[in-house]
Amino acid sequence: MMQPRPRIPEATVxxxxxxxxxxxxxxxxxxxxxxxxxxxxxxGVNPAGLRKDLSHLGPCGVRGxxxxxxxxxxxxxxxxxxxxxxxxVLVGLGNLGSxxxxxxxxxxxxxxxVGLFDxxxxxxxxxxxxxxxxxxxxxxxxxxxxxxxxxxxxxxxxVAQPVCDRLTAxxxxxxxxxxxxxxxxxxxxxxxxxxxxxxxxxxxxxxKQRGPVSALGDALSPAATRxxxxxxxxx
Amino acid sequence: MMQPRPRIPEATVxxxxxxxxxxxxxxxxxxxxxxxxxxxxxxGVNPAGLRKDLSHLGPCGVRGxxxxxxxxxxxxxxxxxxxxxxxxVLVGLGNLGSxxxxxxxxxxxxxxxVGLFDxxxxxxxxxxxxxxxxxxxxxxxxxxxxxxxxxxxxxxxxVAQPVCDRLTAxxxxxxxxxxxxxxxxxxxxxxxxxxxxxxxxxxxxxxKQRGPVSALGDALSPAATRxxxxxxxxx
DNA sequence: GGGACTTTGTTCCTGCGTTCACAAGCGGTT
DNA sequence: AACCGCTTGTGAACGCAGGAACAAAGTCCC
Numbered sequence: 001m002m003q004p005r006p007r008i009p010e011a012t013v014x015x016x017x018x019x020x021x022x023x024x025x026x027x028x029x030x031x032x033x034x035x036x037x038x039x040x041x042x043x044g045v046n047p048a049g050l051r052k053d054l055s056h057l058g059p060c061g062v063r064g065x066x067x068x069x070x071x072x073x074x075x076x077x078x079x080x081x082x083x084x085x086x087x088x089v090l091v092g093l094g095n096l097g098s099x100x101x102x103x104x105x106x107x108x109x110x111x112x113x114v115g116l117f118d119x120x121x122x123x124x125x126x127x128x129x130x131x132x133x134x135x136x137x138x139x140x141x142x143x144x145x146x147x148x149x150x151x152x153x154x155x156x157x158x159v160a161q162p163v164c165d166r167l168t169a170x171x172x173x174x175x176x177x178x179x180x181x182x183x184x185x186x187x188x189x190x191x192x193x194x195x196x197x198x199x200x201x202x203x204x205x206x207x208k209q210r211g212p213v214s215a216l217g218d219a220l221s222p223a224a225t226r227x228x229x230x231x232x233x234x235x
Numbered sequence: 236m237m238q239p240r241p242r243i244p245e246a247t248v249x250x251x252x253x254x255x256x257x258x259x260x261x262x263x264x265x266x267x268x269x270x271x272x273x274x275x276x277x278x279g280v281n282p283a284g285l286r287k288d289l290s291h292l293g294p295c296g297v298r299g300x301x302x303x304x305x306x307x308x309x310x311x312x313x314x315x316x317x318x319x320x321x322x323x324v325l326v327g328l329g330n331l332g333s334x335x336x337x338x339x340x341x342x343x344x345x346x347x348x349v350g351l352f353d354x355x356x357x358x359x360x361x362x363x364x365x366x367x368x369x370x371x372x373x374x375x376x377x378x379x380x381x382x383x384x385x386x387x388x389x390x391x392x393x394v395a396q397p398v399c400d401r402l403t404a405x406x407x408x409x410x411x412x413x414x415x416x417x418x419x420x421x422x423x424x425x426x427x428x429x430x431x432x433x434x435x436x437x438x439x440x441x442x443k444q445r446g447p448v449s450a451l452g453d454a455l456s457p458a459a460t461r462x463x464x465x466x467x468x469x470x
Numbered sequence: 471g472g473g474a475c476t477t478t479g480t481t482c483c484t485g486c487g488t489t490c491a492c493a494a495g496c497g498g499t500t
Numbered sequence: 501a502a503c504c505g506c507t508t509g510t511g512a513a514c515g516c517a518g519g520a521a522c523a524a525a526g527t528c529c530c
């Protein structure tokens with residue numbers, strides 16, 4: 001019975017998440033409907049592309065009017081699997097890991113850290129973001145009992161692969177990796193890589209390519225006007 | 236005079252940064268040469284794609300042998316503009332901002348935070364990562380004197396756009412944005428978005444799409460073997 | 471010195487993502 | 501009731517990235 005399941009492209013999924021955030025904000029502001037143009041502007045994408053993204057969900061707008069904010073929000077949330085909370089485990093509570101554990105943006109989107117783990121005895125037992133840091137030995141048990149499907153790695157690069165192995169062995173099926181290494185995971189396990197220094201290096205390259213940035217630092221005015229360069233993308 | 240400047244695609248630039256990191260590790264290990272296959276494996280990409288990426292730098296390998304590690308590393312570092320340090324300013328020292336300020340991975344790649352800024356008087360004056368947090372009023376002066384070209388935004392979403400405006404007005408030409416909003420910047424200013432909750436939402440979707448994950452949590456064995464699913468990408 | 475093997479660099483091709491442009495449909499108005 | 505303007509949804513073209521296969525070139529071995 002199950003609908004055709006047309007397989008939504010991954011790039012579209014990432015943008016849907018952005019639309020969802022914008023729509024939530026609009027709904028909180030009491031907004032009733034939005035046009036594709038306005039929504040696209042807020043999300044930083046092309047209006048036509050937005051409509052094509054939304055077309056993967058089937059017709060969900062009204063011609064001549066636009067999209068109903070609350071309805072569209074719920075529709076996207078359903079497709080993204082946001083109606084149920086997702087249990088996550090986090091390994092590595094250094095600077096970055098602690099920041100992630102304390103970041104409110106996850107909980108408000110339905111992601112909950114049900115376990116924080118670290119190999120260092122100095123960190124085990126501490127409270128981070130209101131939750132205790134556990135030793136690695138308890139990882140399998142926590143993953144099994146909480147049915148956590150997502151693992152976040154914020155460890156040093158050297159131990160990221162072993163941690164990945166332990167997570168997948170424990171039953172985690174998706175991994176978000178902040179360690180600067182390419183991970184190898186069993187087939188069927190999704191891995192997404194977030195590499196902060198790579199982002200900076202790309203920016204540095206673009207700077208360099210655009211021009212050696214005149215040693216005298218400003219012929220360019222502060223650009224009081226903002227000549228339309230909306231930027232938005234996934235990460 | 237300047238060489239043809241063939242314009243390297245952005246996706247390639249991101250991967251070059253990854254190759255650079257792997258090569259640095261190999262060089263530190265005393266390795267002399269690498270083949271494209273081995274390097275691609277370590278970076279988590281296809282060997283043919285790696286060779287294509289490297290071809291943008293002109294011929295830099297020896298047929299039948301491979302690539303000289305140190306030479307290639309320096310070549311990539313030069314193209315990416317890594318031979319000179321890059322001055323960055325960071326705005327917003329909450330959990331994430333503090334973690335970024337204390338992250339060692341930036342300094343080792345030639346990025347230095349020359350100024351940390353926050354609007355909250357409670358944070359101004361504190362030391363984070365060995366540097367003092369300054370009030371926003373000093374931003375223009377610091378950007379001007381240090382010629383910082385990169386700005387990192389780790390503020391709440393509500394103030395990200397005004398902060399972006401102030402950074403660009405002060406002369407910053409590239410922005411790395413961690414706030415979950417699409418920024419609008421003047422033409423010529425590069426903005427890269429890193430959205431952590433979007434990453435998690437994409438993973439959740441992939442989980443959901445792949446299958447409702449059998450209520451009974453495991454027919455899949457711990458997968459002792461690792462059937463080759465190298466994963467690596469930019470972020 | 472010659473041959474064979476290894477590895478690079480390139481070329482072709484396939485597929486995907488993005489953009490533009492148009493037809494279809496709905497609400498409001500006269 | 502019919503018309504007009506606005507907005508969605510879709511079809512087609514463009515450009516780009518990724519992958520596979522092939523030729524060039526250098527090294528090692530005999």
